[in-house]
Amino acid sequence: MTTSPPPWLPLPLPLPSPPGRTEDEPASGSGDQALDPAELAALHRGRDAGEAAAAWVRELADRQRDERHALALKHAAAGIERASHQEVIPGGDGQLTEELRYSLGADVLLGAAYTATLPDLAPDERLPLVAVCALAAAMPSCVLGDLARELALLADELDAATAAGRAATAATGSAG
Structure with a gap:
């Protein structure tokens, strides 16, 4: 196993909307930058795809016997939602915080640090999880x-x- 930070890092979700902006309205780098319909559609598409992916990762978390692995997967799910929606900020720098990079890292396959076990994942679930x-x-x-x-x-x-x-989850009979 790799040397890792603590077994999980808290992700503050949902992030509060900036003043004057609703949660479903995309952020922009400056108030005078209007999004065209294709950009707006892509932002909604990214959010929807992220929510669906996060739901699957939460299903993986729910079946973990070790609560520490479940928590790591739940943080990954929250990170997926955040990265696919709240962090896609037109006019922004396009960078993830260190905390978010950690929650979405390939170490998600290894589970929580210091457990000496791996999460309960079927072999065919691992590659889609990393992807x-x-x-x-x-x-x-x-x-x-x-x-x-690009976002589409x-x-x-x-x-x-x-x-x-x-x-893969359905094929292994591991689903709910």
Whole structure:
């Protein structure tokens, strides 16, 4: 196992909306920057894909025997939601906080630190889990390029990775 920070780091979710902005309204770098319909659609698409992926990761968390592994997966799920929605800030720097990078890191496969065990995951669930985390982590950087095109592509891939994970879960008989 790798040397890791504490077994989990708290993620403050949901983040409060800035003054004058509703939670479902995307943030913008400056008040005079209007989002075009394609960008707005991509932001909603990214959020929806992130919520679906996070729901699957929470299902994985719910079946963990070790509560520390369950907590690590729940933090990953919260990080997926945050990275696919609240951190995609048009006009922003496209960077994740260290805390969020940690919760979405490949170490999610190893579970909580200091347990000397691995999370209860079927072999075919591992790759989709890493893919879901990596795709969510990449979403905020779309604000630095072609937001509508890049975020829509990542959202499609996030949906595909989530579908693969759900199929693996169903195939192993591990679902709820």
